[in-house]
Amino acid sequence: MTTTMTPGDRIGALHAAHAAGLLGFLIGLTRGERQTAEDLVQETMLRAWRHADHLPDDPEGARRWLYTVARRLLIDLVRARRSRPPETPVVDLDRACPAEDSTELAVATQAMLAAFGNLSDAHRDVLADLHLRGEAPAEVARKLRVPVGTVKSRAHYALRALRNDMAATD
Structure with missing residues (x-):
């Protein structure tokens, strides 16, 4: 008797198997920006869920697919940040001494x-x-x-x- 996994079950299994590794990979690429890395992992898993029918069936192929998507999302993020004008730093006026x-x-x-x-x-x-x-x-x-x-x-x-x-x- 073979049981087929639903797309939700498959994404859950992919998340359980690869989310921690993806997070570590992205934290390294973002120079320690944990929040950005977490957002990229979430977006990667969302893309996997949206394209569950196109994911490779073998575990190694699925892992490679996830890491490729995560890396490309990071590249897109870096490009978007570079195309925006730099943000002006916020000055804390409470710390300034008016005297x-x-x-x-x-x-x-x-x-x-x-x-x-x-x-x-x-x-x-x-x-x-x-x-x-x-x-x-x-x-x-x-x-x-x-x-x-x-x-x-x-x-x-x-x-x-x-x-x-x-x-x-x-």
Whole structure:
């Protein structure tokens, strides 16, 4: 007696077998953006459900199909982000000190923002995580999947680059 799986059962089995692996794969490709990776896994499974009749029957073929769809969805997302104009950063006005509102402070702030923008992505990410978000070096290392020493080294060189850039503007 052979039992055939309904499309819902098949997608449920695919999700159980591959969702965790897909999530890990996408977290790596998105540089630790867990929410984005989860959204991509969900969209991948939705596509599998919509095309359940076209999925390969063999488990390895279905796995390859899922990973290919997930990778292509990520590529589409990256392309969409690149085609949009960059978002302006939100400034928390509660943290600004209104008593020191002067031209000198404004110039120093602009110089700091320009220097921060000149940093490499790796240096900027480490400084933002450590100093703006207040994360511990071990947390940042775990998120970036690098040794703690690498996080500390990047922070050191990033701060040095900021100081040099700020000194050049004075």
